[in-house]
Amino acid sequence: MLRYARSARGPIALTALLGTITALLVLAQALLISAALSPVVSGSATLRDVLPIIGGIAAVFVCRALVVAAREAVSTRAAAAAVSELRGRVVDASIALGPRWRATNGAETTTLLSTGLEDLRPYFVSFLPQLVLVCTVTPAALGVILLLDFWSALIALLVIPLIPIFMILIGRFTQAASEDKLASMKRLTAQLLDLMSGLPTLRALGREKAPRTHLRALGAANTKATMATLRVAFLSGGVLEFLTTLSVALVAVEVGMRLVFGNISLFHGLAVIMLAPEVFEPLRQVGAQFHASANGVTASRAAFDIIEEAESVDSPGAATCPDLSSTQIVLDGVGVRARGAWAPAPTSGIIAPGIVTALSGPSGAGKSTIVACLLADMTPDAGRIILRQTASASNDEGIALSDIDPTSWRDQISWVPQSPTLVPGTILDNMGGLPLEDLETAAAATGFDTVLATTPDGWKTTIGTGGVGLSVGQRQRLALTRALAAHSQLVILDEPTAHLDALSEETVVRAIDDMRREGRTVIVIAHRAAMMEAADSVIAVRSAADEEAHA
Structure with a gap:
């Protein structure tokens, strides 16, 4: 992706930096809340004693909100830059491939330049930032849990591999559904463009209503492909929700039982319970946003194919034309x-x-x-x-x-x-x-x-x-x-x-x-x-x- 959308490299690097800051803020938030609650609950401190910690928690909340807003702004800018650059490169590639290629692939290219690449925005706005959080927040939170409580970290480590395994299995179905959706859109666009170009002739012959049934069938096929993609997305979302809820519940039950028997301190237990969702939340969001961006990723592959096909064409000459x-x-x-x-x-x-x-x-x-x-x-x-x-x-x-x-x-x-x-x-x-x-x-x-x-x-x-x-x-x-x-x-x-x-x-x-x-x-x-x-x-x-x- 970054090979063809160079303008998005800077915003993506900044998104990675903001993801690292988010990971630090998540850890600080969980540890500060635990530090404030545990002495108050155990009776060893009053609310006034922990006011400085509460002030720190408020500051962390504000900083985290600002970082999230900045991350969304940067990712939106990256999406706009990437889509614009890819569109320009596809247009340049179609020009380089010549009128013969455009006559054969014009409708498909039109679909790609309009709705196809527009679907790539969720990839940059939603999926990519969550992927960065998987690489920063998840290992950071898991590392702190490991320092606080080995058994809770072990439960998380056993459950985490199940999430990408299920994502891969469901992702195969999603890719096929997305490819069907893009192919359906290309067929519908090609037929619609052909109908629009021939509409004056059809009207002159009194046959402008004849293609109605065919277009209705194409529209129904497009709707069917869209619903198939949504079904897979909802299925995968349910699976991810089940796995993350189960894993957090297992950690909470295990920590609760050990708190009852006094095998873990209240500070450690609260910190582990608050960090456990942060381990799995980025993974869940990646799975959910993957399906939202699947159509755009499929379209980007089609764009890359066009660009690479144009790059394989011999470069134009450089000699000056004679008089x-x-x-x-x-x-x-x-x-x-x-x-x-x-x-x-x-x-x-x-x-x-x-x-x-x-x-x-x-x-x-x-x-x-x-x-x-x-x-x-x-x-x-x-x-x-x-x-x-x-x-x-x-x-x-x-x-x-x-x-x-x-x-x-x-x-x-x-x-x-x-x-x-x-x-x-x-x-x-x-x-x-x-x-x-x-x-x-x-x-x-x-x-x-x-x-x-x-x-x-x-x-x-x-x-x-x-x-x-x-x-x-x-x-x-x-x-x-x-x-x-x-x-x-x-x-x-x-x-x-x-x-x-x-x-x-x-x-x-x-x-x-x-x-x-x-x-x-x-x-x-x-x-x-x-x-x-x-x-x-x-x-x-x-x-x-x-x-x-x-x-």
Whole structure:
């Protein structure tokens, strides 16, 4: 845990120190109470005689309350720091693992980042401080009992091993129940996210109520898993309560009998009886809080798996990206495996600088996957992407894209996906701080100026998440305008005319021509004839089965 949540190390060390102080205060409290009661009960002293001791007891009570409050504050801070750091590391790991991994594990990661790691807070707030007390208060109290009365210490020593044995046995069931609970939450979240993304389509078809039964079944399964975890927790709590009560009762009976026969002094007997619960209370609390934090511990293991998987991925390159205005991009047998086949099959081609290159092929052939490789979001399973200077293309082996620093590579790229990322705010807020003059010029080239003319406030018009307030075609023009105004040397477009009419398509084609005249390299995923005709070169992309790919 501390390996991945380094920010919690300091608070945890402070929690250990406070646990040691608590152990000393527990001993002082028991011994002072015994010292005050025994002479008064035996009649050898009056209440006035023990007033200084009572003052000491009051001071110990106050100090113990302050230490408990400080321990809770520190453990809460440790929980917040650990959960925040783990969330950040899981997010960084999911980014490092790429879009292909996120597409497969997105729902599970969402569950982990929300409710999963949030359940880790009880581990730091409740379980860990009690574990510290087991390591401090329990041995300290047991040691003092041993000094005061050997037989009472022997009874405690015989009972103590039973508690972890039962905890281990019950903990096995708890871990399985917690894993079922997390898996159930992941399934429910995945189905819910899928339903939410497809809800507009379901409503359009009048089928929005169809998934109700399935979601109700998933909810019932989640409830069942939760109740199974609670049943185990209550069972273990009952067992621990029985063992601790039995052990304290045995010590009390043994001490009482010996007091009757005069085999132990009243001071020693009272001290032993008051210290006996302190021996077992931390153990009981550890068992009880273990179940409260079990879901979080299970989630943390899932987080560690993601982080370790990301650490096993090769580190990105460190070389500086060359100037793309004079660099060929060579696809050297680039292929990616997907579901037992290749999409794309190993593909080769040269993307020359300053021209428009189209990636052509049927749907599912792997055109978007090649683009993901070009964006350094994915590593091909076969082949590689090479950057080669055109001035020495004949004798220059070039540099592999995997050896280049991704940041310096992406700094020269503008990427326009089919569904552009738009944030709530004004249209101008979504333009990345580009100069307004450049935006006006780009808008005239892409036809976005006509869109602005129909809006109430032009560039200051407010839009919602994902571009709500603009049509699909208008969002596409906005993204194209942003790419044109950025003056990036390499522009990658994913079917930029997919949602446009013929007139708008012609405007976009003219904008791409403008980029070419400026000497920019343009890569287009193309299906329509107009885009194919606008391209200077075409790279055919296809999918293939394993045997075809290696044929």
